[in-house]
Amino acid sequence: MKLLENLGNEVYLFTETLQDTSSQIIVRLQEEQSVKIGDTLWLSFNQERIHLFDRESEQSLLKSKSLSYA
Numbered sequence: 001m002k003l004l005e006n007l008g009n010e011v012y013l014f015t016e017t018l019q020d021t022s023s024q025i026i027v028r029l030q031e032e033q034s035v036k037i038g039d040t041l042w043l044s045f046n047q048e049r050i051h052l053f054d055r056e057s058e059q060s061l062l063k064s065k066s067l068s069y070a
Helices: none
Strands: 003-006 010-016 024-030
Touching: none
Parallel strands: none
Antiparallel strands: 003 010, 010 024
C-alpha cells in the first residue's frame, strides 16, 4: 500500500498489484478497518460494485447496464 487518505467515515487506500506496479488500485474501506502504509493486503471485490477503467483511454471496461422502457 502506497497511500492512505482518511476522509472521516471511510478510508481510501492507493496501491498496485504485485505483477504490474504501473496499475493503480484504489480501494474504499470503512473507517474501522485497520491498515497502515507498507501493509500487504489480500483483496476480493464485489463484482456488482467494482469499477474498472482502461489505463490509456480512461474508459470503463465494464458494459453499462441498459435500461429498457415499456
